[in-house]
Amino acid sequence: MGIRYAILGLLNYEDLHGYRIKEHIERNFGHMWSINYGQIYQNLKRLEDEGLVKMVEVAQSENGGPRKKLYCITEEGRAEFSRWLASSPDRQMLLRDPFLTRFVFFDFGDPEDALRLIDEQIESYERQLDRRRENTGRWKQYGTYVRLTSELGVEFNEMYLGWLKRARGEVERRMRAGAKAWEAPPKR
Amino acid sequence: MGIRYAILGLLNYEDLHGYRIKEHIERNFGHMWSINYGQIYQNLKRLEDEGLVKMVEVAQSENGGPRKKLYCITEEGRAEFSRWLASSPDRQMLLRDPFLTRFVFFDFGDPEDALRLIDEQIESYERQLDRRRENTGRWKQYGTYVRLTSELGVEFNEMYLGWLKRARGEVERRMRAGAKAWEAPPKR
DNA sequence: AACATATATGTATTTAGTATATAGTGTCAA
DNA sequence: TTGACACTATATACTAAATACATATATGTT
Numbered sequence: 470m471g472i473r474y475a476i477l478g479l480l481n482y483e484d485l486h487g488y489r490i491k492e493h494i495e496r497n498f499g500h501m502w503s504i505n506y507g508q509i510y511q512n513l514k515r516l517e518d519e520g521l522v523k524m525v526e527v528a529q530s531e532n533g534g535p536r537k538k539l540y541c542i543t544e545e546g547r548a549e550f551s552r553w554l555a556s557s558p559d560r561q562m563l564l565r566d567p568f569l570t571r572f573v574f575f576d577f578g579d580p581e582d583a584l585r586l587i588d589e590q591i592e593s594y595e596r597q598l599d600r601r602r603e604n605t606g607r608w609k610q611y612g613t614y615v616r617l618t619s620e621l622g623v624e625f626n627e628m629y630l631g632w633l634k635r636a637r638g639e640v641e642r643r644m645r646a647g648a649k650a651w652e653a654p655p656k657r
Numbered sequence: 658m659g660i661r662y663a664i665l666g667l668l669n670y671e672d673l674h675g676y677r678i679k680e681h682i683e684r685n686f687g688h689m690w691s692i693n694y695g696q697i698y699q700n701l702k703r704l705e706d707e708g709l710v711k712m713v714e715v716a717q718s719e720n721g722g723p724r725k726k727l728y729c730i731t732e733e734g735r736a737e738f739s740r741w742l743a744s745s746p747d748r749q750m751l752l753r754d755p756f757l758t759r760f761v762f763f764d765f766g767d768p769e770d771a772l773r774l775i776d777e778q779i780e781s782y783e784r785q786l787d788r789r790r791e792n793t794g795r796w797k798q799y800g801t802y803v804r805l806t807s808e809l810g811v812e813f814n815e816m817y818l819g820w821l822k823r824a825r826g827e828v829e830r831r832m833r834a835g836a837k838a839w840e841a842p843p844k845r
Numbered sequence: 846a847a848c849a850t851a852t853a854t855g856t857a858t859t860t861a862g863t864a865t866a867t868a869g870t871g872t873c874a875a
Numbered sequence: 876t877t878g879a880c881a882c883t884a885t886a887t888a889c890t891a892a893a894t895a896c897a898t899a900t901a902t903g904t905t
Contacts, residue, residue, distance in 0.1 A: 470890090470891075471753065471755060471758055471891090471892090472891085472892075473891095474758065474759075475758055478758075478761075478762040478765070481762070481765050486853080486854090487853075487854065487855095488852065488853050488854075489853095498761075501750075501751075501752040503749065503751075503893095504893090505892085505893060505894065505895090506853090506854075506855080507855080507856080507857090507892090507893075507894075507895085507896095508891090508892065508893070508894095509854095510854065510855060510856090511855090511856095511892095514855095529852070529853075529900085529901090530852095530901095535852060535853040535854075535899060535900050535901085536853080536854095536900095537852085537853060537854085538853090538854080550762075550765070551765070551766065553759070554759050554762060554763065554765065554766040554770070555766060555767065555770040557773075557774060557777055558754075558755035558756045558758075558759065558774070559755065560755050561691070561781075562689075562752070562753070562754040562756070562757075563689075563691075563751075563752070563753040563754065564689045564750070564751070564752050565659065565750070565751040565861095566746075566750040566751065567659060567746035567747065567748050568746045568750070569750075569806060569809075570659055570662065570663055570746075571662075571741070571742055571746065572802055572805075572806060573666075573686075573802055573803055573806045574666040574669070574738075574742060574802070575742065575802040576799070576800040576801070576802050576803070577666070577669050577738070577739075577742065578739065578742040578743060579743065582742065582743040583802070585745075586745060586746070589745055593749075611764070612764040613764070613827060613828070613831060614760055614761055614762070614763040614764050614771070615761055615764070617760075617820075617823075617824045617827065618757060618760060618761045620820070621757075621817075621820050621824075624816055624819075624820060625813075625816065625817075628812055628813065628816045629809075629813075631812075632805075632808070632809050632812060635805075636805045636809075639801060639805065640801070643801060658859090658860075659860090659861090660860085660861075661860095674884080674885090675884075675885065675886095676883060676884050676885075677883095677884095691862090692861095692862090693861085693862060693863065693864095694884090694885075694886080695861090695862070695863075695864085695886085695887080695888090696860090696861065696862070698885065698886060698887090699860095699861095699886095699887095717869085717870090717883065717884070723867095723868060723869055723870085723883065723884040723885070724884080724885095725883085725884060725885085726884090726885080751893095753892095
């Protein structure tokens, strides 16, 4: 029930259709937020059933093309969104990372594999940090809260890159020292 | 398919049953990892069907009590775990936070509500940081990778608390200045 | 003509997460 | 002594989220 309110929140800014919502989220929250069409269209349908949004089908452009369903938030929608916004979040932050899930178990793995995976992460997050910094300007127009959130994104990225590089150093030093003979388990 | 390998990973250390696995995860990863019995028992069953773990039913203790199903990793299981461990993660980090989801939209809300929610977060993360710092010692026995991961947890927590406090200051200052008259939407 | 790309929506399936049911044992207090 | 509560243990039902796949039209390119 989080996507539901994120969509409702975006509709506070302007009327949108599914495709544009995905584009918007990708562009603005793409770092920590990746969303799928399936999730969007299902949520839009349900929001409409509940009367929190209204839908009008419109042509894509003068030249035709697939028609789009433009959604606009209703008064009921705004009221429901306000209630949610002021309510205390019921859950803690959720962080799930397929890299970290592997990393924490690497005492059972080959340090060389660990180094390779770390390097992949460093490269990926360095590119991400560049993009985030480029975008900070654009986010300012949305107001204080959006700007602060984007700053959090940058700070997180910097912190994480720092940790990755430190971890890399430790793993490499430990590997060179040959501190622990790593034994491959049987492959079959 | 992440929980599956996390369970397999824990079984590398020692034989475990469902209840103990949850306890283990809660104790050691409880900050960023919360798992549910439903997920554990389903995954254990499936792992057994696939021959990656073996199960023996044993009594709980001498005094009786509900019997437990003790799971142990097989050779096939170890091989499959090794393959997974060395494979490049297919997805990016996933961060989902019901507080941040609200925060980013607070240009449509009452700053006083924002302050209240921020204060709740600060209190919660300050307690969490204390617990994490207490635990760092215990984690060291598990090796370099577990220790590094726990250090990441602490660094993340410190960074996030810093951001929360800065954000609080900005919101408060902005509110006092009355920079923007906030208008409540119709409640009904 | 064939192919890629962009716009647009939708369904099906799998995985993750939440809630709740069940059941035995031990403990402490009213 | 019984009854509430906590602890150990497993299991199922249900909801939400995430992924994969399917469809359709228009534009530009080779």
